[in-house]
Amino acid sequence: MFEYFEDEKRFYIIQSLSQGGELFEEMQKRGKFNERDAAVILKQILSCLNYCHEMGVAHRDIKPENILLEDAKRYDQIKVIDWGTAA
Numbered sequence: 001m002f003e004y005f006e007d008e009k010r011f012y013i014i015q016s017l018s019q020g021g022e023l024f025e026e027m028q029k030r031g032k033f034n035e036r037d038a039a040v041i042l043k044q045i046l047s048c049l050n051y052c053h054e055m056g057v058a059h060r061d062i063k064p065e066n067i068l069l070e071d072a073k074r075y076d077q078i079k080v081i082d083w084g085t086a087a
Contacts, residue, residue, distance in 0.1 A: 018079055020069025027064055037075050041067075044078045060085045 003014040020026070023041065027033070033041070045067060052059060059066075061082060070077035 015079065016070075018068040018070050020072040020074075022065055023067035023069060023078070024064035026069060026072070040075045041078060044076070045080065048078075048080045058087050059083060060087060 001013055001015050005012050045062070049059065049062070059080065061084070062080070066080060066082040068079040068081055069075060070079065
């Protein structure tokens with residue numbers, strides 16, 4: 001995270017550019033993931049959610065469209081986005 005700010009309606013977070021696109025788009029393009037790539041992605045997602053739950057935050061809208069891939073060729077860095085329904 002580089003910066004954050006808020007206005008009357010929203011809270012904004014400025015972070016690095018994720019050039020890998022959405023996980024959903026990658027799933028459509030590939031058709032399926034091999035076991036290693038799927039395990040790496042799932043570990044990242046679950047690690048993020050575990051941390052958030054320990055902090056008392058629930059995302060409440062986890063889906064492939066809300067997962068960004070840092071790089072199109074590597075899956076070891078993801079970002080969970082769209083926290084609009086989080087509680």
